[in-house]
Amino acid sequence: AQSVTQLGSHVSVSEGALVLLRCNYSSSVPPYLFWYVQYPNQGLQLLLKYTTGATLVKGINGFEAEFKKSETSFHLTKPSAHMSDAAEYFCAVSLRGSTLGRLYFGRGTQLTVWP
């Protein structure tokens, strides 16, 4: 089974500070990689994804993530946090070549942004 580890269940930053949310996966073959965001009392929305090609991926709301094969990581960053970024963030992977489309999720990181 795939394993997705998100370091830090809670991250707090000040408005304007750098946001860094960590994600590592365990897979001998690099999977497809996703970051989803969940705002309070809502469903999950896709922030960004890595499938192939350029390893630095840009998403919505100023977020980006870099796929590092040697580190089996896909950390999410944003240069300057905004109050509206407060939400829970989930890293997820799926297997290349799969027709089942199963996603394996990390446990999530709750981001708090202080004024």
Added chain:
Amino acid sequence: NAGVTQTPKFQVLKTGQSMTLQCAQDMNHNSMYWYRQDPGMGLRLIYYSASEGTTDKGEVPNGYNVSRLNKREFSLRLESAAPSQTSVYFCASNRGVITYNEQFFGPGTRLTVL
């Protein structure tokens, strides 16, 4: 284009009662999924349906059954609800083709079992 819809949004059950959570998608997707979300646990897959007419167990299928009624609809049934099934349930869908596997999520059903 409504995407993925779920009903009901909220539900309170007593232990032993049964209920069905409904999910529908209008994106002509092949694959559909049911997850539960519990604090600190992320999302865990209950059941999935790779295509119309097929269903498979996920990580936490005990106490649940599913029906893939047609390509659009995928329901989740609790036959005899237990307090451990108090959770937020999400339905999702994707195209299911061998390219990338982005899933689209519904708004969730918040279930409390007393």
